[in-house]
Amino acid sequence: MTVTIVGSQLGDEGKGGVVDVYGDPADVVARYQGGDNAGHTVVHDGEEYKLSLVPSGAVRGKVGILGNGCVVNLRTLFDELNTLREKGLDPDVRIAERAHAILPFHRVLDGIEEDVKSESDQEVGTTGRGIGPTYEDKAGRRGVRIGDLLDPDVLRERLEYVVPQKRALVEEVYDIDVDDLDDPDAFDVDALYEEFREFGERLEEENMTVNAGAFLSDAIADGQNVMFEGAQGTLIDIDHGNYPYVTSSNPTAGGAATGTGLGPGVVGDGEIIGIVKAYLTRVGSGPLPTELGGVVGDTPGYDEETEGRNEDLATYIRDEGGEYGTVTGRPRRVGWLDLPMLRHATRANGFTGLAVNHIDVLAGLDEVQVGYTYELDGEEVRTIPSTTEEWGRCEANLRSFEGWPEVDWSEVADEGYDAIPENARTYLEFISDELDVPIYAVGVGPGREETVVVENPYE
Ligand code: GDP
Numbered sequence: 001m002t003v004t005i006v007g008s009q010l011g012d013e014g015k016g017g018v019v020d021v022y023g024d025p026a027d028v029v030a031r032y033q034g035g036d037n038a039g040h041t042v043v044h045d046g047e048e049y050k051l052s053l054v055p056s057g058a059v060r061g062k063v064g065i066l067g068n069g070c071v072v073n074l075r076t077l078f079d080e081l082n083t084l085r086e087k088g089l090d091p092d093v094r095i096a097e098r099a100h101a102i103l104p105f106h107r108v109l110d111g112i113e114e115d116v117k118s119e120s121d122q123e124v125g126t127t128g129r130g131i132g133p134t135y136e137d138k139a140g141r142r143g144v145r146i147g148d149l150l151d152p153d154v155l156r157e158r159l160e161y162v163v164p165q166k167r168a169l170v171e172e173v174y175d176i177d178v179d180d181l182d183d184p185d186a187f188d189v190d191a192l193y194e195e196f197r198e199f200g201e202r203l204e205e206e207n208m209t210v211n212a213g214a215f216l217s218d219a220i221a222d223g224q225n226v227m228f229e230g231a232q233g234t235l236i237d238i239d240h241g242n243y244p245y246v247t248s249s250n251p252t253a254g255g256a257a258t259g260t261g262l263g264p265g266v267v268g269d270g271e272i273i274g275i276v277k278a279y280l281t282r283v284g285s286g287p288l289p290t291e292l293g294g295v296v297g298d299t300p301g302y303d304e305e306t307e308g309r310n311e312d313l314a315t316y317i318r319d320e321g322g323e324y325g326t327v328t329g330r331p332r333r334v335g336w337l338d339l340p341m342l343r344h345a346t347r348a349n350g351f352t353g354l355a356v357n358h359i360d361v362l363a364g365l366d367e368v369q370v371g372y373t374y375e376l377d378g379e380e381v382r383t384i385p386s387t388t389e390e391w392g393r394c395e396a397n398l399r400s401f402e403g404w405p406e407v408d409w410s411e412v413a414d415e416g417y418d419a420i421p422e423n424a425r426t427y428l429e430f431i432s433d434e435l436d437v438p439i440y441a442v443g444v445g446p447g448r449e450e451t452v453v454v455e456n457p458y459e
């Protein structure tokens, strides 16, 4: 059977940890979208693994697949494989021949476009990994696929078509001299051919490419358990998120079908687990009606003068949850849980279960609030409006819950659901009732053992 893990909010809900917790009975873990914009954490036995491309099942020695819906930066992938090997793992990762390769010029173009947009405060705050430009080329039918790297003639033909266009874009539209860039080779057909042909040879030698759909459907026919590991989250989905402050793929559950080559019935026949952070965090720009405080440069309309509004609470949650960018150390935006957002995510994904993480981070607060509905132009709305402008005008109607105490969370995880402090259970049950989806797991800390498992989806 299959289990699909999907971010219900804005990314970083703790998807990697849930893949690890539920990963024991899985035989194969497949990513179906995104690329090295993801950062998934698994904490086990005192070791923290940060994974951006290698599926999180690698920590348990599961076969990892990067499906056709992924965009793959091979420089990052091989570096990550080396790092994991140094930590004593032996990852077995196969990449769909239909997946697209992120080429060095995609990263450069991501940076240039963000710079240009920032002149009119329209930047998305991307991760700068070239994700958007790679999916643009995929949709524009000028991308380079992993399978193309295996055939020297095809690779050269593809590069000779696309690279001059990108060079012209930089020089003639953006008015930047390619030779002034840090990496002018990113726009050089011969240099790209050499590097990516070498990657192709390596992929072939290490037997790393695969027809993902066929591989996964054979595995399922053999009775194996497959897990689909979503990256990012529903509100940054290109279709169901707050466009244009989104990533360029479909993290929602439908992406698990198109991004692997299996039918929607196969995905829908299994379990679809929504990963929920007990509060909200957001990296980058866009509305956030339940936001506490703000981050200058990311929170729309927020400047030094607006500071002061719930700033202490925001700082408390940010510090307790370690909500700072892993690479830049930049503070993440923080807010209360948002039910209109979760109602939207529940519909768009068809969740069959919820894993609610970070209950421990809120411990010790006198009061915990939830955005229950929104006020939009004088009306109460229960779900997210379709346009980002309308969403930006929404004000959250908050509901208040009594806080719960700091306790020994490892002990709670040992003892099970009933050991969770009563007020936290009230909070969890409210979420579950509102969404009409059962709680499958509760995260009470980052480690594998710090999760209260209520249901095992494979059983
Ligand atoms: P992902 O991108 O959804 O996989 O999430 P990230 O790994 O980017 O961010 C989640 C962070 O919270 C990581 O540092 C996790 O180790 C940590 N984490 C996950 N679940 C919990 C939890 O229940 N409590 C606490 N305190 N930390 C958690």
Ligand code: IMO
Binding pocket: 007, 010, 011, 012, 013, 037, 038, 039, 040, 124, 125, 126, 127, 128, 129, 130, 131, 132, 230, 231, 232, 233, 236, 245, 246, 247, 248, 283, 284, 285
């Ligand atoms: P995981 O899988 C949180 C955000 C970026 C930006 C927007 C577009 O770890 O949850 P992109 O580089 O994808 O074009 O950026 O999406 N973003 C994420 N935010 N977690 C992620 O992944 C993210 N991946 C992209 O911050 O706002």
Ligand code: MG
Binding pocket: 011, 012, 013, 038, 039, 040, 041
């Ligand atoms: Mg992350």
